[in-house]
Amino acid sequence: MSTVDHPAPAREIRERFGFLRRSYAMLIKEFIQLRRDRVSFAMIVMLPVMQLMLFGYAINTTPHHLPSAVLLQEDSDLTRSILKALENTAYFRFIYEVHDVDDFDNLLKSGKVLFGVEIPRGFERAVRRGDKPALLVAADATDPVAASSAIGSLGMVVQTALKHDLYIGNPPEMPFEIRAHARYNPAAASSLNIVPGLVGTILTMTMLIFTALSVTREVERGTMESLLSMPIKPVEVMFGKIIPYVLVGFVQAFLIISIGVGLFGVPVLGNLFLLALLSTLFITTNLSIGYTISTVVQNQLQAMQMSMMFFLPSILLSGFMFPFAGMPAWAQYVGEALPLTHYLRIVRAIMLKGASMQNLQFDALALAALMLIAMTIAVTRFRRTLD
Known part of the structure; x- marks a missing residue:
């Protein structure tokens, strides 16, 4: 009366081997896709290496000389x-x-x-x-x-x-x-140092991401094809993408400064018009860099990765988290090529020291030069036809 049903165990074995085969196929597919996505692969390698180098050699919490x-x-x-x-x-x-x-x-x-x-x-x-x-x-x-x-x-x-x-x-x-x-800060209050720095840090992160994603999003959705068919020049496309986010940056800067003044007692000793003017220059510089990133990457994931790749050294080498003067010479040279470094000096000098344009000429000219370089690269690399 006892009968043995062999087909059921056989089906279970086949299902298990089928599961392994399908999982293995997906594993191979992901490795192949990762190999083809060179930007993502570079980010996987470069981000930990960059953090190790910066924290190991450039960061010094007890600066000398x-x-x-x-x-x-x-x-x-x-x-x-x-x-x-x-x-x-x-x-x-x-x-x-x-x-x-x-x-x-x-x-x-x-x-x-x-x-x-x-x-x-x-x-x-x-x-x-x-x-x-x-x-x-x-x-x-x-x-x-x-x-x-x-x-x-x-x-x-x-x-x-x-x-x-x-x-x-x-x-x-x-x-x-x-x-x-x-x-300028006799009580050594950390908020007087951090709050002005947050203005530049938040603007750097948001402006880069907003602009880089804005262009790559249109490429992925196919709307860039319609845009390229119109009689419009690359520089006109760039300004059309940048100007709305200048207003967004103004709103962010106003909110941060207002909260800093109201809640943390951060003074604004300098000229507000000068602060607004140089903040506009800084916002435009970051938007130009974000636009340049969008001309290099192929999708929104790559745009986000490259934005973070630029943001990481900006926050570490600009003087926001660690003293700029305490870094080695090579790190200071890299920091001078970052817009955030110059803007931190500007915003802290205007808010805490009451500095004038005469005191800030070098950093203002440096921001203008970085903006022109980024705009030139962006316009040059702008694709008139879709790949």
Whole structure:
């Protein structure tokens, strides 16, 4: 009465082998598609390598050899010893020597230096008479991380500077004092540094993605074919794509600055019209780069990947997360080629320092040059016919 049904187990075995064959076929298909998608394959390899290189070699949370200036109103052996002692701390690197207070202030406002040392007239004579004069060290504290370590090292400067000039051994009382003045952010509030930086960071990310996806979306949907059949020039297409997002960028910048002022107490000391003008330049530069990306990629996934590939070094090498002056020379050269680097200097200088266009000429010209380069590449690469 017992019968054995063999067909059922056989079907199960066939189903299992069929499942494995189909899964294997899909696996091979995905590897072939990944090999053909060279942009995605490059992103898979380059992103971890880039992060490893940047975090391993370029990022430094305790920066040294920070650019500094000296307002030298007296040149003597003692003053030279003091400057040498400051450099020996490894935090200061004197690249400017000025003799006018206005030049001294302009260097700090423009961001060319992070520290300024003022040695008053008659300083050495006052020291030898025992008057205990004060030496002023002005620090650009818009970036508290970069300034704090250097300010903390000033205590050892007095002993080092006077070891061979006035005495041997430890004196009962120091013959002069160093007064550190943290300008623009005396309370070292991190919000005063982060909120202006967020304006540029968010604009970079959104403007790149919006423009890059806008063009590639039309290519994927087939609407670009109709657009190319019209009597319209590449530069006209580019401006038509860019101008609406300039207004979007304005709205984003207005929201971030308004929230920063209202909730975090970030001041706006400079000219709002100048801030709006240079923000327009920055937005247009990023939109031009996003448009250039769209002429290189073939689909929206690649556009997103390349946008992130550009955004990653921008946020790491611009000075937003880590002190720019503490990076090695090669990383600073790369950072100077990024629009966000120049805009961070602009927005922080206008909002926190009250800087004028005279103080920001270099960064404004750098943004304009990057915009023209990106526009030229974008128009040159614009496809008049679909592949």
